[in-house]
Amino acid sequence: MLAFIIRRVLQSVVVLLVVGLVAFSLFRFVGDPVDNLLGQERTIEDIDRVRSELGLDQPFPVQYFRFLQGVAQGNFGVSFRQGRPVADILAERAPATLELAAVSALFAIVLGITLGVYTAIRRDGWLSNFIMTSSLIGVSLPTFLIGILLIYVFAVELGWLPSFGRGETVRIGWWTTGLLTESGLKAIILPAITLGLYQMTLIMRLVRAEMLEVLRSDYVKFARARGLNQRSVYFRHALKNTLVPVITITGLQLGSIIAFAIITETVFQWPGVGLLFINSIQFVDIPVMASYLMLISVMFVVINLIVDLLYFAIDPRLSASRGGGH
């Protein structure tokens, strides 16, 4: 088991180094840092001086190493557009995105598993059929259209919920949260549904398919033959066995939630890192783009690692086969 985890960690490090290389190339070659620092008025001497100050006269691998060092110390460079350190901007924006992602993921997982189990148990019920059919339409809808639709119904027509922004926020240390105020809670509902709906339908369909498979298995038949009650058969014996594949997909989906937050944040003008990223693309703010890329890669890699570890918690067979024990 330890060997497996070490291998996974090493793979993650390789992915991060590759992403770091891409990010570094962005810094180095796409947005010319010298141009950005000196502007139009410059002399050859100025350029040379800045180049050596920035270490641009060093060989490429040395530059790359220095860049990684900086990133590890939280130095992501300075935003071209805002003229502030990118690390500060990200720290300011991250809570909004993380809260949105967490609430959406919670919504997607809880509702997805519940509906998936329900539609598997009542396989031919009219409600199950209705849920399955509408989920097909839900999957085909682009995220931004779902957002606009929700805004139209709940903000424009009914006027129940706000259509943009994060509401009032409360400061706890460096973290700002919208989850403690009424307006903040109201504001997060629509974006969270928009962001979580696609993942919810995916999880639901997956849970349903796995559940149907498990319900046909011998151990579920044997559990029934022993007279165990319905609730235990469905929610203890069957559900736990559906969780391994569900966790895989859900883990990957959590990564997508953070990425798709870009779209949701644009629709709802949610002040998170996704909106920041879109603005940085519109204004070609390279340091912000590159930092966002690295930030999101770290999140992906961490999530994948957690998913791998969760397997061991759920499936006792893995620790035996991969750890070489027994």
Next chain:
Amino acid sequence: MEAIARALDSDLAYRFRRSPVAMVAGLVVVLLIGSAVFAPFITAQNPFDPGSLNLMNGFSKPMEPNQFTGETFVLGTDDQGRDVFATILYGMRISLFVGFSAVIFAMVLGVTLGLISGYVGGRTDTIIMRIADIQLTFPAILVALLIFGVAKGITPPDRRDEVAIWVLIIAIGLSEWVQFARVVRGATLVEKGKEYVQAARLIGRSPVAIMVQHILPNTLSPVLVIATISLALAIIAEATLSFLGVGAPPTQPSLGTLIRIGQEFLFSGEWWILFFPAMTLLALALSVNLLGDWLRDALNPKLR
């Protein structure tokens, strides 16, 4: 080749006639593509020729005569008096052009890399597949956004609008190639082991000839399925990017741009400026998706 096409055709045609969903989806796709291609003959107005616009016609409701000019527009007009129906047809041209081009680009790239990866094997294979794996870790839309951003950074500011469409095509294409490469690589590995390929090698045919003449035809049907599904994805990706304001420029608005513009009028009650382009996008994406699903089932019943 003609024989293969005919056999494929007849079997497919038979299955097509037996599937009402596929027939409706196919009809919708043909109608939408047809009306986009023949847009100049269908509507009198070119919405992007300022000369043909009349500001007085602004904000006409659908099916109602405009209060100033008395002109009636089936789907209404936007703030500048552009006929929404005409903007949809012209917008769809951009959406479809980007979608098709991106898929063709992704297909050529993916099939080529897949063939090479499967046929050559070794380190080449490892490198190509590793890149594919890493790219697959990230959602396509993020990859497309990033490539778009980089390309925008490289192009000089004054030419950005001009090349935006092409950048869009490359960005979406690069984000979709992995599926093609994986399938073609898999099929190549299977075919490579077969005797006729061994025979072709023995008589000294060049690797390129073997790949193109023997292996490629065997990968056609899965590639076709992926291409169809990718088309739906590409159309949605294009709409999403344009909606985010990093896709098609305002001078060449696609369906996504139209939706972005329409969203501004949602609160003031001019719902039709948003609603009809959104519905068109939905119908297009859904039908192509359904066609893709049907095609997958029809060409490979085992994949269900």
Next chain:
Amino acid sequence: MDDVLLSVRDLVVQFPTRGGILTALDGISFDIKRGEVLGVVGESGAGKSMTGAAIIGLIEPPGRIAGGQIHLDGERIDNLSMDDMRAVRGKRIAMVFQDPLTSLNPLFTIAEQLVETIQTHLNVSAKEARDRAIALLDDVGIPAASRRIDDYPHQFSGGMRQRVVIALALAAEPDLVIADEPTTALDVSVQAQIIDVLKRLCSERGASVMLITHDMGVIAETADRVAVLYAGRLAEIGPVRDVIKDALHPYTHGLMGSIPTLAQEDDRLVQIPGAMPRLTDIPDGCAFNPRCDRVFDRCRVERPDPMPHGTRQVACWLYDEQQIKAAE
């Protein structure tokens, strides 16, 4: 008759399919006495497992019991509600499945599965349930039961797992154990041990056993009586010794010929020509008639019902004819 534990009468099980209704079991009747081991034999698809599933009320939908009655201890159980039937399962009728590798839930320890089963049916504390579970594992011959009980199924060998399955089946002291091919998936070397454990524990507890198998050898050694199924119908039923010594039904005769130890005198194994018909095209009359070497006209038109013949019942017109001749 009060020593009859289970009585099955005219059991019909049907599956609606696109091509029409499929009759998987067609009018099966038999009794199992208290403490008795009844062997059920037949080829795959003859309806052996279906009979077991029907008794315990676990036929996969859309299949259903379309006719007949099942009584346990004089109480009708084929029409019980879901909840009432659940109280019967495990507590009064238990089942052992074919494949021990897939019968146990891989994600729960043996203790968790045993304790849950015991507590479902018996009103005992968790501690008592655990003690009972350890005693059961001891009984089925798991070494170091008190330690192994907290292991997961994958940590046991196939034979050991089938012992655990038997322990699970016996957890609530059932009156009847239906063992559906309990040794088929196991190594030949452990098959006899498993049958021994099953037989010993059931006889100690006075439980009856319905032993489903296609292995006549196992039946010969284990069962008191044997029921032979063919194409969803009962061909012959009677004491094992009689059936083996002198099979009445031509199909049973053929089956006996396929046991190596009993056919040695003939030097070669007897084979039944052809294959069992699919349930969709069972011939008119006797289902066995196309393959029967003693077939005559009546067999092709009229279906024989089991008729008493000495200690046995047999569904074959041959014995009806003989009765007629004897009467003459």
